[in-house]
Amino acid sequence: MLTQLTKYCANCAQNIHLEVNDTATTFSDYENLIALPCNNCNMNVFNHIDLNTIKIDKQILDVWGKHPNLYFFEQDEEIILADEANIALFIDAIDNSNYLQFKKEILLTALCVLFYDNRVKDDGYTEEENEVRKGIALNILPYLKLKKGMIHKLPDWLLLDYIKDVLFLEIKILE
């Protein structure tokens, strides 16, 4: 599943690329790779570690959730993660006590983005595609209502104003 993991050493600035074969798919496989020290200076201090993965599954998401320096994408992670295939996975993760708070916030924001992106009919899509998009938005909305307390506290840099304006009305948060 995971194709390549890139670790950026904070001590010697060496970039380490680790190729991962197809058998590395469990939680501990990923943990072992993260625990490997820098092959140049032998320290285990990394500014950040990039996970270049094709598909997000529970194992890799659980690892990502507990490591502050681990990224799927360095920028706009919440926008790129906003994929309907991840909805159930994210809903489970947001209530998982092993996840760091800011990782949960990224996942919740991804669901907000997904709702925002699909909520209105768009001429760029066919009639059928628009029906599917509407279904995605309606599917997420009850969950967002349930989490409105947490959504209200999402940092401004994460949940952007144009999404907030629409979403807060839908889930009845008045500022």
Ligand SMILES: [Zn+2]
């Ligand atoms: Zn190093």
